[in-house]
Amino acid sequence: MEPNVRFWITERHSFIQRFLQWTELLDPTNLVVSIEKIEKSRQLLLKNEDAAIRDLANQRIKDAWKRSLSTVHPDSSKLIPVPFRPAAFLPFTAPMVFFSMMSVKSLKSLVLPQVSFYTYTTAFNMVNGNASYNRHLYESLLLGTGVIASSSFFGLFPVLFQMRVNHVLLKRALPIIILTHVSGMNVVATRSLEPIRGIEVMDKEGNVMGYSRKAGTKAVKDTATSRIVLFGTTAFIPEVFSHFFVRTQFFRQYPWSLWTFKLSCTVLVMGLMVPLSFSLFPQMGRIQCSELEKEIQSVTEETELFYNRGV
Template sequence: MEPNVRFWITERQSFIQRFVQWTELLDPTNLVVSIEKIEKSRQLLLTNEDAFIHDLEDRRVQEAWKRSLSTVHPDNSKLIPVPFRPAALLPFTAPMIFLSMLSVKSLKSLILPQVSFYTYTTAFNIVNGNASYNRRPHESLLLGTGVIASSSFFGLLPHLLQMRLNNMLLKKALPIIILTHISAMNVVAARSLEPIRGIEVMDKEGNVMGYSRKAGTKAVKDTAMSRIVLFGTSAFIPEVFSHFFVRTQFFRQYPWSLWTFKLSCTVLVMGLMVPVSFSMYPQIERIQCDKLEKEIQSATEETELFYNRGV
């Protein structure tokens, strides 16, 4: 069985335990770890399947799990490209969200941040989604291109409306609402093949019982919900804090400090919300057999099966 799958199935973690686990997996050093070290870690975990899952107090084993879980896709055992590893989400998207939320007079200055943000998140969703179903490279490319174009278009709409609105509250709230909804729809669209073709469901030993469209639908839905929490909160809280900051004496003396304050606030909030959003649901989720297709139910006597939700 793939070590990462074995880990998430064996470790029945609570939300707090998952949160602590993700704070370690989101360590920026996981972006620069060498392929040689990753391969050595994987070899260590593959040597004795039963021993090392329970030997988490061993520092060497802890580092091996950290490198494996943060750099290797659980479905295909392939290395995740460095820019799309979970630890890269914060440094890539935080500046883009900050620029996307700025109030500007020219729409041209917003096109690049919007396109960059949705290009990155679309690629991140496809790379870190479930990879157990059959898909051709050109399908992912065409799908990703369409998702990027539509997400960027709808992402610019609130800024077009801002120029025609006089209600200050609505002008501030509209971009946040649109960003939150589009981020969720981006997940649904980028991973739309999973509910259509179905994803692998397996027993606790890792034996594949079949492909389930219902499991694929649930995986996409749960991940979309986590993005709503992540990007919605990361956009909302800095706006609220900035609203009160501009009323302080410090801002009156140093008007330029608003940008620094808002960027710092965005990074801090996202730094907390990334592990929170990733911890909302288990990486390898459980699903009751009676909620799956009948052909899968007839193929096993297990009461529950497992599938990779994706990140």
């Protein structure tokens, strides 16, 4: 069995434990770890499968799990490209969220941040989604291009609205609402083939029982929910703090400080929300066999099966 799959199935963590686990996996050093170290870690885990799960207190084993879980896709057992590893999500998206939420006077000044943000998140969702179903390269390219174009279009809608409306509350609230909803729909659209073609469901030993569209739907829904929580909170809290900050004497003396304050606030909030949102649901989702398709129920006597939710 793929070591990462075995780990997530065996270690049924609580939310707090998952949160602490993700704080380690999101360590920026996981972006610069060499391929040689990753391969050695994987070999160690493969040679000592049962011992590696039981001996998590061993620092050598613990480091091996950290490298494997943060750099290797559990479905394909392939290395995740460095820019799309979970540890790269915060450094890439936090500045993009900040610039996309800034007030602008023209549409041109917002096009690049919006397109950059949705291009990255679309690619991230696609790379870290479930990879157990068959798909062709041209399908991924066409789907990704369509999702980027539609997400960017809807992301630019608040600017068009702001340029024509003077209502202060709407001008502040609409960008947050749009960012939250479009981020969730971006996940749904990017991974839309999973509910259509189905993803692998397996027993606790890693034996594949079949491909389930219902499991695919649940995986996409849970991941979309985590993105809504992540970007909704990240956009909302800095906006609230900024509302009170502009009323202070410090801001009156140094108006330029609003940019620094809002950027710092966005990075801090998102730094907390990324591991929290990734921890909302287990990495290896569980689903009752009775909820799956009849053809899967007929080939197993297990009451509960597992599937890779994706990040």
